[in-house]
Amino acid sequence: MHNSVDAALRDRAQRVIPNGMWGHMNVARIPAAYPQYFARAEGCHLWDVDGREYVDFMCAYGPMLLGYNDADVNRAADEQRAQGDIFNGPSARLVELAELMVETVAHADWAMFQKNGSDATTTCAMIAREATGKRKILVANGAYHGAVPWCNPYPNGATAEDRVHLIRYDFNDVASLERAAADAGDDLAGVFVSAFKHDLGKTHEAPTREFAQAARRICDKSGAALIVDDVRAGFRLHMGGSWELVGVKPDLTAWSKAIANGYALGAVTGNDKFRAAAGRIFVTGSFWCGAVSMAAGLASIRKMKEIDAVGVMQRMGQRLRDGIDAQAKAHGVKLQQSGPAQMPVILFDDDADRKKGWLFCSEALKRGVYMHATHTMFLSAAHTAADIDRTLDATDAAMAEVARQFG
Numbered sequence: 001m002h003n004s005v006d007a008a009l010r011d012r013a014q015r016v017i018p019n020g021m022w023g024h025m026n027v028a029r030i031p032a033a034y035p036q037y038f039a040r041a042e043g044c045h046l047w048d049v050d051g052r053e054y055v056d057f058m059c060a061y062g063p064m065l066l067g068y069n070d071a072d073v074n075r076a077a078d079e080q081r082a083q084g085d086i087f088n089g090p091s092a093r094l095v096e097l098a099e100l101m102v103e104t105v106a107h108a109d110w111a112m113f114q115k116n117g118s119d120a121t122t123t124c125a126m127i128a129r130e131a132t133g134k135r136k137i138l139v140a141n142g143a144y145h146g147a148v149p150w151c152n153p154y155p156n157g158a159t160a161e162d163r164v165h166l167i168r169y170d171f172n173d174v175a176s177l178e179r180a181a182a183d184a185g186d187d188l189a190g191v192f193v194s195a196f197k198h199d200l201g202k203t204h205e206a207p208t209r210e211f212a213q214a215a216r217r218i219c220d221k222s223g224a225a226l227i228v229d230d231v232r233a234g235f236r237l238h239m240g241g242s243w244e245l246v247g248v249k250p251d252l253t254a255w256s257k258a259i260a261n262g263y264a265l266g267a268v269t270g271n272d273k274f275r276a277a278a279g280r281i282f283v284t285g286s287f288w289c290g291a292v293s294m295a296a297g298l299a300s301i302r303k304m305k306e307i308d309a310v311g312v313m314q315r316m317g318q319r320l321r322d323g324i325d326a327q328a329k330a331h332g333v334k335l336q337q338s339g340p341a342q343m344p345v346i347l348f349d350d351d352a353d354r355k356k357g358w359l360f361c362s363e364a365l366k367r368g369v370y371m372h373a374t375h376t377m378f379l380s381a382a383h384t385a386a387d388i389d390r391t392l393d394a395t396d397a398a399m400a401e402v403a404r405q406f407g
């Protein structure tokens, strides 16, 4: 990486940006060969600032679903941009997008819009507390709901008091969920559930029907809000909302990453039971009414339906999964692929320090495939069979290297 454009940018960043980079995209903790800076992207292909091309399986950590630089989404955004983006109030796109979300999302009677996923999850918590007049929020151990103080996974910069009304349970563990609800007593405002368990570095798990029904039952009994955090999985598993797959309807859902194919947009959808409370809280942001993102969201959701994006991602993800399973077997390497096919994580057996995982990813990276060893990966509707087959050529060599170094 020496003498590269990327290395020069990292040097300059160290001087003017604290620690060079913040947050989940800081590559300081992953192998040095991973580029920090990118120059352009098209479809499922990504070019770093040194001109190296990758087939991408991170999709900007989720927001890209139809392909980078999608022409249909860009056209809608460009047309809106020519009219204007932010005004003294919203554009007609706000009403059109709310109508489309209500028509698309199974549990939704109304919608509100923000920018980021953290805006959406925080808005859900506020609506739950306003509606119930209660304080306690249940969240699963290890689940991610955003980077703001009430739910930030790290203690730095927050106080214990910021989380004093959170009570933890284990995902898919009905007894622990019931225990957490009992701990809340008559002060339960809401139960947050991830679309599926997608904790960093952990085996991914679909919610069981029993768990989903228990969460619904607890909320029905207490009047608390059942809140699905669909920020990561939204529109990748089911256009009606991810918990349609277990047949349980939430009261509130938080959305963001993929709604507008990379344009900044967050959303909360809710049912009529929580409509009045949603109308009483004061939530806003300088850019929340931006019409360009909303135009992009309208075009994205329409296109996802038109091309059956969920089906495409599912088939391409399965092609990748089957190929990698066959390679693991052929090279005598033991690993577990979990998560839905369109949002996989690949964890090697006996790999607590993730050395095998990162070796595999680094070897794939060298061969033009961008994967992650611990975070949820993402398929897009722009991945083709040819992209998957090119990927499998790279992962076969990477698997061989894991077998050679770890036996």
Ligand SMILES: *Cc1c(COP(=O)(O)O)cnc(C)c1O
Pocket (backbone or CB within 6 Å): 115, 116, 117, 118, 119, 121, 144, 145, 146, 147, 194, 229, 230, 231, 232, 233, 256, 257
């Ligand atoms: C990314 C994410 C968030 C936070 O979204 P931001 O846009 O980063 O604020 C919340 N919940 C889940 C499940 C996420 O994956």
